[in-house]
Every structure is written in structure tokens, then in C-alpha cells.
Amino acid sequence: MEAATYGAQPVYLDYNATAPMRREALAATRDALYTVGNASSIHHHGRDAASRVDRARRQLADLLGCSPGELIFTSGATEANNLALQASYAQHGLIITSAVEHPAVLETARALAGSTSDALITLPVDSKGQIDPEALRATVQLHGAALVSIMMANNETGVISDLTPVIEAAHAVGALVHTDATQYVGRLPLDLGDLDVDLLSLSAHKFGGPQGVGALFIRRGTPLPQHPLVFGGGHERGWRAGTLNVPGIVGLGAAAEAARREISDEAPRIIKLRDLLESEILARLPHSHVNGALAPRLPGVASITFPGAPADALLSSMPNVAASDGSACSAGAPTPSHVLLAMGLSREAADSTIRFSLGFATTEQEIRRAIDATVRAVTHVQAVMDATAGP
Numbered sequence: 001m002e003a004a005t006y007g008a009q010p011v012y013l014d015y016n017a018t019a020p021m022r023r024e025a026l027a028a029t030r031d032a033l034y035t036v037g038n039a040s041s042i043h044h045h046g047r048d049a050a051s052r053v054d055r056a057r058r059q060l061a062d063l064l065g066c067s068p069g070e071l072i073f074t075s076g077a078t079e080a081n082n083l084a085l086q087a088s089y090a091q092h093g094l095i096i097t098s099a100v101e102h103p104a105v106l107e108t109a110r111a112l113a114g115s116t117s118d119a120l121i122t123l124p125v126d127s128k129g130q131i132d133p134e135a136l137r138a139t140v141q142l143h144g145a146a147l148v149s150i151m152m153a154n155n156e157t158g159v160i161s162d163l164t165p166v167i168e169a170a171h172a173v174g175a176l177v178h179t180d181a182t183q184y185v186g187r188l189p190l191d192l193g194d195l196d197v198d199l200l201s202l203s204a205h206k207f208g209g210p211q212g213v214g215a216l217f218i219r220r221g222t223p224l225p226q227h228p229l230v231f232g233g234g235h236e237r238g239w240r241a242g243t244l245n246v247p248g249i250v251g252l253g254a255a256a257e258a259a260r261r262e263i264s265d266e267a268p269r270i271i272k273l274r275d276l277l278e279s280e281i282l283a284r285l286p287h288s289h290v291n292g293a294l295a296p297r298l299p300g301v302a303s304i305t306f307p308g309a310p311a312d313a314l315l316s317s318m319p320n321v322a323a324s325d326g327s328a329c330s331a332g333a334p335t336p337s338h339v340l341l342a343m344g345l346s347r348e349a350a351d352s353t354i355r356f357s358l359g360f361a362t363t364e365q366e367i368r369r370a371i372d373a374t375v376r377a378v379t380h381v382q383a384v385m386d387a388t389a390g391p
């Protein structure tokens with residue numbers, strides 16, 4: 001439950017952007033950095049590096065309930081999503097996805113479809129942030145073989161998708177199912193023995209591993225011809241050329257093992273802290289509301305709208321809390337959150353929303369500090385906005 005470098009003064013509530021490294025992951029990564037050896041070399045040092053990679057693959061497979069041979073290491077979830085979408089699109093020429101996906105899915109799908117209007121179908125979501133399973137079923141039945149890509153949990157709201165009807169509908173017509181599980185893996189238990197997705201993307205830095213490393217799960221027997229994005233050596237069974245990032249992969253494996261061990265204690269503890277944050281803020285700021293509150297959500301995500309208080313002004317009024325306005329991945333972009341707009345929020349409401357994301361090292365004391373700082377900042381910014389609004 002301890003984080004490696006943590007306890008800097010501002011309260012860190014931006015785990016969905018990136019989590020601190022778990023101690024086990026930091027130790028394993030550092031240890032691997034001190035060793036030499038290319039995992040493809042056949043001498044002693046190469047074999048040592050390869051066996052560290054094998055171990056990490058097993059550790060990740062244990063977290064996911066899959067077999068190690070079903071995992072391809074990548075530079076992160078963006079690359080894993082690209083690999084899944086590009087390979088599937090090359091085969092089927094059609095992607096069916098949702099309006100609230102991460103840009104790593106949406107932008108990839110748009111780039112692949114280009115101006116071909118019938119190559120991409122983006123399903124809307126309701127105010128809870130979920131797609132209508134009947135609409136999905138009808139779309140899939142109409143189009144047949146395609147890639148259906150629906151995220152496991154949303155990065156901005158934490159809303160969890162019900163993938164069971166998606167999988168049933170897609171498989172009934174021979175479509176493949178990909179899920180971007182970047183925010184889910186390591187936060188809630190997952191068993192790919194029970195959940196019959198064909199492809200799944202993940203990223204180490206969301207569950208306490210290093211940045212810049214992730215994986216794509218490809219279920220054994222999935223009818224998907226090999227389709228690398230970069231060509232070169234035959235690494236990762238030909239799916240991903242390039243010398244393996246041994247320290248990163250080793251850190252990912254150690255984080256996966258620690259997450260697996262801790263998950264059943266961590267998840268309820270984090271839910272309690274998230275509920276404390278939300279209930280106190282709603283009680284003290286009665287005009288605020290939580291997005292996605294009516295859907296099942298990840299333990300550690302609170303997306304809260306503060307009407308009349310723009311998020312950028314709020315965040316600069318509470319420098320002791322590191323949270324995010326919408327998705328950190330699109331920070332700096334002037335457009336409002338596509339996720340919140342898709343859920344029916346106005347542009348103004350979307351722009352007045354903060355995402356707090358908690359994780360394994362978050363403490364109750366930190367949450368209490370964050371509550372006080374947020375209430376002060378919202379009260380201050382709303383008063384300034386009212387004063388400058390004019391008659």
C-alpha cells in the first residue's frame with residue numbers, strides 16, 4: 001500500500017493520469033536497470049534478461065487470468081489500442097465503438113476510417129455514461145464481422161461498462177471484441193477466463209508500474225492475422241519489433257503481482273475514501289453533482305461538477321491538490337471533455353468539472369485536506385464569478 005516517492009506536499013489525486021510507482025515495482029525496475037543483457041541474446045546475460053521478462057509475463061498473466069503466451073508487451077496502452085484497432089481494421093474494415101472512449105481509441109478509429117463514412121460507427125451513451133446494449137446488438141447484427149471496441153472503465157468518470165451483452169452480441173455474428181482496460185486493470189479483480197473478450201489493452205503506470213510500458217492481450221485462437229505497426233526483428237511473436245524494455249517490463253510485472261496481492265484490501269478502502277470525498281463535498285456544496293454516480297464505477301474516481309466555477313480557475317485556487325480538469329491526456333486542449341458532453345452535460349458544466357482520482361497510497365488525512373481545499377476554492381471562485389458577472 002506504500003508508494004515509492006510519495007508524500008510531497010500537494011495531495012496527489014490524479015491516479016487516472018498516472019499512479020505513483022509501487023515500492024515493489026521501483027525496486028524491481030531499479031534492479032533490472034543495473035543488469036546488462038538483451039532479452040534476444042543467447043548468452044548468459046541475454047538469457048537472464050529473457051527470464052526476467054518471462055517472469056513479468058507470468059506475473060501479468062496471473063493478474064489477468066490468462067496465459068503468458070497471450071500477452072504482447074508494448075510501450076503502453078496507446079500503442080496496444082493502436083495495435084488492436086489497426087490489426088482488426090485491416091481484417092474487417094469496420095470499427096464499432098462508443099462516444100466516450102479514450103482518444104487512443106477514438107482518434108485511431110477516425111484515422112483508420114478516414115473519409116470512409118461506413119467504416120466507423122460511434123454509439124452514444126446515456127446520462128449515466130453507458131451505451132444501450134440493445135442499440136449495440138442491433139448495430140452489430142446489421143453489420144456482422146467488425147471490431148467492437150468498448151472500454152472497460154472510463155478514465156474521466158470511472159463508469160464501468162457491462163461487457164457481457166457486448167461480447168454475446170459480437171460473437172454471435174463473428175465480430176471481435178476489444179476492450180481498453182487501462183483504468184480497470186489492477187484496480188478491480190479481473191478474470192479473462194470468465195470474460196470472453198478477444199483483445200484487451202493495459203498500461204503499467206496506472207497500477208503502480210513505470211510509465212512507457214503496457215501490453216495487449218490477444219486471446220489464443222483469435223482469428224486475427226499478425227499485423228505489426230513497426231517492422232524489424234521478430235520480437236513478441238512478430239507482433240512488436242524492437243529490443244524489449246526489460247526494466248519497464250520487469251517493473252510492470254512486479255506492480256501486477258503487488259496489485260494482485262493487495263486488490264481485495266485496496267478496493268474497499270479506496271471506495272470508502274472516495275465516498276467520503278463525494279459525500280462531504282456534496283453536503284458542503286449542495287449545487288455540485290457527481291457524474292456517472294448512477295452507474296457502477298471504479299473505486300477511486302470522483303468526477304464532480306461545480307456549477308459556476310470553471311475548473312481551470314478552481315485548480316489554480318487549490319494548488320495543494322493535484323487533480324485534473326477532465327482527462328489529463330487532453331490537458332491544454334481548449335475543447336471541453338467529449339465524455340461529459342456525450343453524457344449530456346452542457347459545455348459550461350463540462351468546463352466546471354474536476355476529476356479526483358484516488359489510489360493505493362491515498363490516505364484519509366489527504367482526503368480531508370482535499371475536501372477542505374475544494375470547498376474553499378469553489379466558494380472563492382463562485383464569489384469572484386458572481387462579482388464579475390455584472391447586473
Ligand code: PMP
Pocket residue numbers: 016017075076077078079102104151153154155180182183202203204212213214329
Ligand atoms: N486508455 C485509457 C482509458 C487511458 O486512461 C489512457 C491513459 N490516460 C490510455 C488509454 C493511454 O495509456 P498510455 O499512457 O499507456 O499510452
